[in-house]
Amino acid sequence: MNLFTEFRACVLDALVALTAAGALPEGLDFGNVTVEPPRDAAHGDMATNAAMVLAKPAGLKPREIAEALAAHLLTDPRIASADVAGPGFLNLRLSNAVWAAVLGDVLAQGSAFGRSTMGQGTKVNVEFVSANPTGPMHVGHTRGAVVGDALSNLLAFAGYDVTREYYINDGGAQVDVLARSAYERYREAHGRSPEIAEGLYPGAYLIEVGEALKAEFGDQFLDQPESVWLDTIRNFATERMMAMIREDLAALGVKMDVYSSEKALYGTGEIERAIDRLRDKGLIYRGVLEPPKGKTPEDWEPREQVLFKSTAHGDDVDRPIMKSDGGWTYFAPDIAYHSNKVDRGFDLLIDIFGADHGGYVKRMKAAVAALSDNRVPLEIRLIQLVKLYKNGEPFKMSKRAGTFVTLRDVVEEVGADVTRFVMLTRKNDATLDFDFARVLEQSRENPVWYVQYASARVQSVLRKAADMGADGTVPDLSSLTHDAELGLIRKLAEWPRIVELAARVYEPHRVAGYLSELAAEFHALWNRGNDTPALRFVQEGDLATTAAKTALARATGVVIANGLAILGVAAMDEMR
Template structure:
């Protein structure tokens, strides 16, 4: 179903024949040979870089290789022209029948068009969100949640065995702060004035937690010292926060497969086991770190502590895993957690982190490399900030949260589908402006509207055809005479549809779900352009007097709808059939 992959196979086959005839040396590495759309559509339908990437290892001029390759490819009836351009690129023009047959492929496969076994069942763990369980999710978590969920859907669509995982950071000091903050709301629920001192969480979201504590404990904790109630309140408040986070994620359409707890690593021997594994590999030692950048010896106290020799696996400096007082650093449980994932048999790990975790990337990759013997790759995607606007002004904080705009604020204002799509209109490592007015306006400048409008228009065409008594079921449209679709604008539409399987493969290989959103906007633009041309050229209108012609044209737009719906499913967005 991937026309670009089929033509690459034709190129590789032709190169094999050239090798057999002595035109190329034996043993050339063909992995870098690609077939892709040309930068300028006027140059052809596809282009291959074969001559360019093989020239040096073959010891030949690239144009010489390209000329010989063109002769071989022209023996294939699917290829109508093969022209050498520039230093040795080869532009190909294909028989229209190949593009026209794409409709049959799309309508026969339905929403599975573009699905592949690229991943070959590899087990991939995608960890995302992993927000501290100290309050509701904020807008930064929204973007990370959408990126992680869309990536998981993309990888599953591409033949990977995906596990979505949330790592609960419930082992640090922040959960003690949560417990103390919740206790003040518990006091408030019992009629006392809460003391929300500096350093505690001030949001109103803890008021229900205080009331729930009162329902469970009554007044029994009021006169008790912190040492008596801290552990119980911490566990209770953390559970309440995680329930809130689960509800937030559900509003966004995100469902996790596994919730893992940092706290569960302590006292179980897992941290010790991970560190011992590194020690056995000769990567743990007692040492003194150099002063951090910007620090002088006068304001830096060197002290001996347990260090991980992360520089042996690509890090800039070695990292402490245990403090001089014997307690673990924050890095140690993270090492143990990733070691746990390695032991669970995952073939690849992906972490979606916030922008403030940039300094964590190399050390975490070094740890996974060391603990897996370099066999399990770790890809870390950093998600940049989201800036919210409304009425041209920065969107104000949520009083309920106390310090930030919550996920619920965003979803209630814009809706889950709009929120998800817009969060993928920029690459994850680029900051994103989210303007509530613009994301809801009905214009070409609003990508989610533009894509949804294309699908709604297609459904209006289908309704019109049905009303006229024309059969437009998938089987009938798949069997229509697609050879009638010979206009340049129709062929351009078909070529864009044919890019979908290739686009999915590229996006999955690079762990970049935003490519799907970009493609859908381009596909919608191509469709709207074809629709508008039909206003002036009657032959391009989708409903014609001749039923067979109508079915061929409707088959084309139905194929567009199939790809739009498939792409939106990867993004986690529900397609609309009618705009209101």
């Protein structure tokens, strides 16, 4: 259960009752009334802004509303106190019975605790990674892969029907460059000196492709003009690169549901059909754009182009969809691809892009709005850069790419769990520092270790309790009354709220932040037991008390495991 949603409903019921009694005027909008954890836990268990947001429209002083609301809420036996603070915030303290019930719910629901029906089966397509199939994935792709996969897990946990999708950019000039680069490695496999000209891909990963080409085609392409081998080698090399990318994703624990090809849009009428849909809406026309920012009439030549009227759907300028030679711009196949997503019946589209796609956001949102008649929203999340360090110094460690650090480099250095968790310690649009030494430290400064250590400590407690004879049944939890114990339960109670909040704003990093806070609460209680034996989870010779205290540990382990599963990180039974 989401305890905060439940008590918000209680507050709303009280406001309705106050309205019926004439204490509040009719017609007030309660939509902005919230019930949340207070900024300072010392103020209470929950706080509501009801009096603050209703005072002006009600024509009353905030404290006057807060005091009337407090008096009404105190008739609920679950509310131990309701105190008006400052100009009119209302702080609530709940009875210990409420926290015992929360703990019982965690234990009863187990892996289902925190799951939500918020998504109501909404069909959502999450497109992420979508790296060009020209080489192994680099560290920037790594962060996008983790964010996209964790967001998909989060949305599924919150009741959405999620499809993970990878868009293969195999329709542009970059795959021709790949073919030419692979051809040089093919020549190398035959004992020739490769001519890696400027603009070709120099990475050693293509040596294996060249050898595979030799094994498949022998010497039939040697000394042949490009027109003879380009198509064949392009297809062969692209398939090999995608196999490598799939292996890279698997090493990170990412599995896509769908792979869609840009190349498949060409020559099939897909692009033409999508553009015709926009033309039928009066959104395709021939025209001349204003000079781009920073350009002057002297260094810019106006020319008539085929344009998409994206300004009709919120863009800053209209966008070209056809080149002067009659070919499509890169935007046209992207329109067709998103048209295909709309046609597949998705209710929500989410694209995870690199930070260099910032200028792409408005035009793509405009295209989807036009194609779906504003029915299907498109959310775009930009992934900022990852800066690599070791012991505080910039770190470069590429083994195969030649020019960048690969996903596989990172995973082999620190492991998939560490990679995933650290990539989620900051919001997607904030630059992230990744220090290879620090992320392997065994200290509370390392969040992934700290959370997994809490998981391992929980299992240690449960093993000791089992040795005493505890059978894992839910005991009487009313004996858990110490502030430190109740504080941990309060943090557990926040989990369903965190799930819904993070899912609503598409921010899986909130789960990582919450788990760090939960682990800190658990370790704090553990450490207090060193000084206060009565707070230790295992009470020698007292099975009943041990059962209650280990129930709290077990519930903590449940929530940590649920949160780590969303992040794609393993919960630990023990640390070595």
